[in-house]
Amino acid sequence: MTSPVPDSAGRVVVLTGAGMSAECGIPVFRGSGGLWEGSRPEDLATPEAFAADPERVWRWYRERLAGVLEAEPHAGYTALAELERRLPDGAVTVITQNVDGMHRRAGSRRVVELHGNLTRARCSAGCGRTRPTEEPEPNEMCSCGKGTWRPDVVWFGESLDPACLCAAERALENADTAWVVGTSSVVYPAAALPRMAAERGVTVVEINPETTPLSEYATRVLRGAASEELVSLAAAWPEGSTR
Ligand code: OAD
Numbered sequence: 001m002t003s004p005v006p007d008s009a010g011r012v013v014v015l016t017g018a019g020m021s022a023e024c025g026i027p028v029f030r031g032s033g034g035l036w037e038g039s040r041p042e043d044l045a046t047p048e049a050f051a052a053d054p055e056r057v058w059r060w061y062r063e064r065l066a067g068v069l070e071a072e073p074h075a076g077y078t079a080l081a082e083l084e085r086r087l088p089d090g091a092v093t094v095i096t097q098n099v100d101g102m103h104r105r106a107g108s109r110r111v112v113e114l115h116g117n118l119t120r121a122r123c124s125a126g127c128g129r130t131r132p133t134e135e136p137e138p139n140e141m142c143s144c145g146k147g148t149w150r151p152d153v154v155w156f157g158e159s160l161d162p163a164c165l166c167a168a169e170r171a172l173e174n175a176d177t178a179w180v181v182g183t184s185s186v187v188y189p190a191a192a193l194p195r196m197a198a199e200r201g202v203t204v205v206e207i208n209p210e211t212t213p214l215s216e217y218a219t220r221v222l223r224g225a226a227s228e229e230l231v232s233l234a235a236a237w238p239e240g241s242t243r
């Protein structure tokens with residue numbers, strides 16, 4: 001099978017999902033012990049759920065935030081941040097579906113947060129104002145007078161921020177290699193990004209202990225845990241110039 005490490009570095013895009021943070025103690029969504037086990041996403045992570053019971057939805061997001069703030073980035077996170085510092089500017093981009101902010105906390109700088117960020121609240125009317133998640137009361141109006149405060153995350157049934165999606169697509173268009181780490185690859189449009197890259201000839205390395213719908217498209221599959229696999233990959237990664 002092809003080696004996951006090429007002769008020259010090129011541009012690397014790292015696309016992460018909840019499994020990337022599992023070893024930090026932050027639960028994944030699907031499967032045993034996952035956040036969706038025993039609760040339906042429709043009851044918590046949709047605009048309808050928020051409209052019906054904002055207190056409940058806020059409580060759930062604040063509990064998740066508390067768990068995230070207690071957790072620390074693992075060695076795989078640090079390895080990605082160090083790789084970005086070691087390679088030429090722009091050679092490493094992280095695209096994450098996670099809302100836990102761990103990549104930036106670990107020191108990664110080029111990070112596209114496709115599904116938002118748990119630490120922020122935003123005006124539901126889209127006026128652009130944001131605040132720390134801890135601050136607003138449920139049903140509190142934004143000072144624009146048009147919307148209430150909501151978690152700054154993407155819910156089921158909502159579109160991704162077009163600027164984020166565009167940045168992610170652009171990064172993958174310019175990538176030589178994509179590492180896809182800890183995602184079940186079932187939520188779109190994120191799931192389509194590495195598959196389309198693989199079809200264009202980008203080397204796609206999947207890091208996931210389980211088989212996913214992406215596995216058959218991947219150039220190489222590493223069935224280990226995110227921290228260990230990323231530390232090894234980053235350590236073996238060549239120096240290199242971007243094209
Ligand atoms: P999932 O919970 O669907 O999948 C987590 C994946 O991580 C699974 O494929 C696991 O096998 C894998 N995994 C678990 N531990 C791992 C480890 N230590 N190292 C590597 N992989 C590991 O999470 P996502 O794919 O991120 O969206 O879910 C996608 C989206 O669905 C989320 O962003 C969220 C959710 O509903 C929204 O809320 C919009």
